[in-house]
Amino acid sequence: MIRNITNVRGIKCWGAHTGVKSMRRDLAIMYSEVPAKVSAVFTQNLVIAEPIKLTKKHLQESNYMAQAIIVNSGNANAVTGQQGAEGALAMAQTAADEFKIDVNQVMIASTGIIGQKFPTEEVVDGIKENVKKISENSRAGSFAANAILTTDTFAKEGYVEFDIDGNTINIGGIAKGSGMIHPNMATMLAFAFTDINIDQKLLDKAFKEVVEDSFNMITVDGDTSTNDMASIMANGLADNEMITSASDPHYITFKEKLNELMVHLAKLIISDGEGASKFIEYRLSGAKTREDARKIVRVVSDSSLVKTAMFGRDPNWGRILAAMGRSGVSFDVDKVDLSLGNEKEEVMMMVQGKPQEFDINLVKRILKQSEITIKMKLREGRSSAIGWGTDLTTDYVMFNSMYTT
Numbered sequence: 001m002i003r004n005i006t007n008v009r010g011i012k013c014w015g016a017h018t019g020v021k022s023m024r025r026d027l028a029i030m031y032s033e034v035p036a037k038v039s040a041v042f043t044q045n046l047v048i049a050e051p052i053k054l055t056k057k058h059l060q061e062s063n064y065m066a067q068a069i070i071v072n073s074g075n076a077n078a079v080t081g082q083q084g085a086e087g088a089l090a091m092a093q094t095a096a097d098e099f100k101i102d103v104n105q106v107m108i109a110s111t112g113i114i115g116q117k118f119p120t121e122e123v124v125d126g127i128k129e130n131v132k133k134i135s136e137n138s139r140a141g142s143f144a145a146n147a148i149l150t151t152d153t154f155a156k157e158g159y160v161e162f163d164i165d166g167n168t169i170n171i172g173g174i175a176k177g178s179g180m181i182h183p184n185m186a187t188m189l190a191f192a193f194t195d196i197n198i199d200q201k202l203l204d205k206a207f208k209e210v211v212e213d214s215f216n217m218i219t220v221d222g223d224t225s226t227n228d229m230a231s232i233m234a235n236g237l238a239d240n241e242m243i244t245s246a247s248d249p250h251y252i253t254f255k256e257k258l259n260e261l262m263v264h265l266a267k268l269i270i271s272d273g274e275g276a277s278k279f280i281e282y283r284l285s286g287a288k289t290r291e292d293a294r295k296i297v298r299v300v301s302d303s304s305l306v307k308t309a310m311f312g313r314d315p316n317w318g319r320i321l322a323a324m325g326r327s328g329v330s331f332d333v334d335k336v337d338l339s340l341g342n343e344k345e346e347v348m349m350m351v352q353g354k355p356q357e358f359d360i361n362l363v364k365r366i367l368k369q370s371e372i373t374i375k376m377k378l379r380e381g382r383s384s385a386i387g388w389g390t391d392l393t394t395d396y397v398m399f400n401s402m403y404t405t
Contacts, residue, residue: 003159004141005172009195009237010034012134015143018126020074020112020119025147027126028071029095030191031134032235035105037200038064039207040231049078049227050088050118051108058092061104064200066233069107069191070095070127071148073176077110077118078226087118094124098131109189111150111176111227145174148189151399152176156268160257164240164250169196171254173261175230177269190215190230190265196254197236198243205246206255207232214262217294217387219302220273232258270388275396278310279371282387286378292329293385296376299327307392313367315340315360317349320374337377342369352379 005011010033020026038059042052059066070091077084088108096103110118134140145155156175161168177188192207207230215230236242243251271279282301287293300306303323309316317338325333334353339346340363347363348356366372 002138002142002157003172004138004145004157005030005159005174005191005193006136006138006141007159008170008172008193010235011172011193012136013140013144014130014134015140015145015147016126016130016133018122020072020122024149025143026072026074027123027130028069028144028147029127029130029134030069030144030193031099032067032193032233034235034237035065035067036233036235037198037203038066038107038231038233039200039204040107040229041208041211043224043226043228045224045226045228047079047226049076049110050080050084051077051091051110052227052229053085054088054092055107055109055229058104058107062102064204065105066107067101067105068095068099069109069231069233071109071111071189072123073111073148073150075110075112075116075118076114076227078114080115080118084118087120087123090120090124091127094127095131098128107231109227109229111148111189114226141172141174148174148176150176151274152272154272156265156272158261158264160261162253162257164238167238167240169238169240169254170194171196171258171261173265175265175269177272188215188228188230188269190262192232192258192261194232194234195236195238196234196243197238197240198234198251198254202243202246202251203232203234206251206258210255210259210262213259214266217297217385218266218270219298219387219389220270220276267388270390273390273396275393275399276390277370277393278391280310280389280391281371281373282376282389283373283384284376284378285384286380287329287383287385288381290383290385293383294387296324296327296329297385297387299323300374300376301387301389304392307390310367310372311391311393313364315349315363315367320376321350324376331378331380335379337375339375340366341373341375342366342371346375
């Protein structure tokens with residue numbers, strides 16, 4: 001039996017087909033039996049979808065407490081004006097009425113095509129019909145994971161656990177995303193749930209720091225969407241003594257396990273990149289600061305020239321170095337090491353600024369693999385960063401040139 005968000009105490013959910021999409025599930029309902037503390041991050045795009053606007057408002061009004069999340073897929077409810085705003089509110093109000101909770105305890109999200117009239121009637125009727133079906137069965141968790149998908153080819157779920165004084169702490173999550181993925185929140189949704197008892201400010205601190213090292217370190221195509229959000233709900237039903245200090249060993253363990261889950265989901269998103277044929281991990285060490293390391297990784301992983309070289313199996317390591325050089329980070333190129341590899345093999349392309357002779361056939365063999373690691377070493381300090389990306393393929397171009405047609 002798969003372990004997922006339904007293994008978190010008090011979490012029930014369901015995923016249903018309402019007709020917004022022609023065949024696949026398109027409505028996810030996730031519910032906590034008791035109010036939960038929330039942390040959330042949202043798209044950095046200035047064009048913001050109606051559900052994001054409403055969810056931000058509800059969290060501010062509820063002092064970052066919530067009990068339900070409703071997600072529709074197949075329609076983004078973005079750039080829909082008053083009709084979309086009314087549809088978003090109808091989503092939240094219907095769920096509140098059905099669950100008999102305050103409307104500001106409901107978070108909502110949408111994903112799909114931008115600028116199309118929001119199908120309020122179908123979504124509202126779907127909520128009314130399916131709220132009674134929510135379950136703590138693991139199958140229900142998988143239904144919810146499938147219901148938030150758009151161009152994804154598979155559902156993205158994860159689960160981790162650890163103990164606090166004999167109490168099992170459960171953390172589960174689901175995510176969607178396969179295109180328009182870029183740091184500073186991607187075209188993605190992610191919803192995590194835990195039963196840990198933790199101070200809300202500490203929950204917020206842990207979640208936002210973990211997002212920086214997971215969802216904000218992935219890129220497929222350099223775009224950022226209008227609907228992106230990631231959230232975590234902590235309902236306290238594990239009944240552990242409340243965690244109130246960042247120096248508490250239990251807080252440190254919680255953050256480590258949460259990071260494990262979020263990185264897992266982020267990697268699943270990258271592995272499902274639209275048209276992608278390669279999963280690429282970028283590792284940088286020896287930077288002066290963590291921010292320098294992150295900045296270089298993000299620029300290199302987002303370089304179209306690096307992506308196309310990976311797709312074409314071209315060992316053109318100069319593109320990597322050129323992308324590093326335009327990152328805005330100062331470093332001495334005469335100290336730089338570069339390598340390409342995978343789990344079994346690694347080839348040094350540059351050592352302390354000096355190009356290395358290498359076996360071109362070995363490198364091409366490495367680049368034929370579906371998983372590639374690019375390592376960069378600066379020798380400027382002790383900070384490091386890891387990011388993940390894809391290649392840029394002809395399939396990606398074809399898919400996105402005909403997205404609505």
